[in-house]
Amino acid sequence: MDNVLLDIRDLHCFFGGLHAVNGVSLTIRRDTIQAVIGPNGAGKTTLFNLIAGTISPHKGDVFFKGRKITRRKPHTIAGLGIARTFQTTRLFPEMTVLENVMMGRHIRTRSGFLAGLLNLPYTWKEDRLAEEQSFLILTELGLAGYALEIAANLSFGRQRMVEFARTLAMEPSLLLLDEPAAGLNIYETKELADLILKIRRRGITCLIVEHDMSLVMNISDSVAVLDQGQKIAEGTPREIQRNPEVLRIYLGYDHA
């Protein structure tokens, strides 16, 4: 049981009359890549936001490392070691790439208001360390050359990579990826797949909400399928590909 990193229990969320997430339960084990797929409007992103704390569920609970995190603020959840990316990349556009990644070190650094105002010497070391670590991550992702570029000037694909670098700088235990392949071409998607596998090797568990079947089927250890707010199937990619119910809702076959 202590192998379980994230435990979602009977989660419900309504938007007005719409039962967006309807009794979803999901267990994510350490060091795995868990995917959540489903057609548009299935409640994938809602589920995602419920975990990240952006919205609160009406019923049900989420446990992270055995601790209840339901109804906590997003920044608290981030501080516990849950990082996320956004469906549309959200960098800080006027900051440099390096500063963006350094923002990922925020929860791992301490210097406060007074230390900042007075430029106290101990903050220098902390800042330099954060900068070095951030640069290291950029180097690993092959982005070192863009470190001093203003984030808004980067191409779409690179911005997404910088967002990745930023979440890696947080040293999270769980990384939530919201449609990471959206807008990427097949080569970029392949690179992304390699990157996600590399991230897992660092001991970071990934939860991917995705549309792109090729990405999900190739790298996930387990796939859950959502439809109209409910989990209709769960299993290995191979099992899911053969599941008649999944084929029906995904491909519209009446008889699989």
Add this chain to the structure above:
Amino acid sequence: MRRFGRYIPVLLAGVLVVGLQIVLSATDTTYYMTQITMSAYYSLVVIGLCVLMGYGGQVSLGHAGFFAIGGYTCAALTTCNLFAYREVPLIDWLVAMGLAAERQDLYGAWILSFTPWPAFIVSLGLTVLIAFVIGLPVIRLRGHYLAMATLGFGLIVYRVVLGARIFGQADGLSNVPPMKLLNLLEVNGRAAFRVQNYYIAWGAILAVMILSINLIQSRVGRALRSIHQNEEAAQSLGVNTYRYKLFIFVLSALFAAIGGALMTYYNGSIGPSEVNVMKSVRYVAIVAVGGMANLWGALLMGILLNFLSLRGVFGTYDDAVFGAILILIMLFSPQGLLRKPDVAKLRSFFRLGKSDG
């Protein structure tokens, strides 16, 4: 080197300040220093507001209120007469501790009131408290809503000042004593103190500039900028956005109160015109002209525009000029006028021109 390179502009500004003093003294035009000193105190508000608006991404139309809380608290505490309570042991203790003292007012009457330093400390403490209490609910608001809420706060302070007898109603408070600093200097508006007050004011400005520059370049400053640029992303990285916004709001209120308090000791008085909502609008306009996220631009414009205004250059159109400035900025350059990207663009333009020729 990078840790101290940030102070080079401060050093240059210091040299300019000394240079200006030498020029003014040499040309026998030291009377300009009075308006420069006053502009400097107004600029303290502008710097705080620049940090709040430009880096924290929040608008406040109530900063004249904080300026007034600083100034009026000092004025009220140093001009109230405690003789009636002479029997109370607490007053004896205050006098013994040097926190209160007897003095003669302008007309020769003896009054017993608080001395300037304790009044100064209390005024800053009170401002922090009020800014905190106001900020707690208001900081949750954004954009126009925040602007309106702070505007409401400014209006309340204005009405309180106009209505309360201890604040002198429409007359304001005068007969505020000067404040001694270290027995050497004195925040005092008399002609004999002109030069030293010019330096006191600039000392305050440069100190606040150093604090602001430090803050902006620190971990906290980075978090503040991140909130401004994408609040949801900042939260997802573990930034407690509410706490940071509240802090920066209180800090900018504190800067405004320091300006108000020093200005009151310098002028020996404060009146309701300082609390007028148009003053708050003026501060916002100056930050906008200065380039929003540009501390030096805000300082330059703060000194320049306030100086012109105090010299009466804008005549009866004083408030109209600042209103017009705000409208023009919002129409043609809503990101602010003196912006770093524009300066960079200008520089690269000239560099291009050079390589062509």
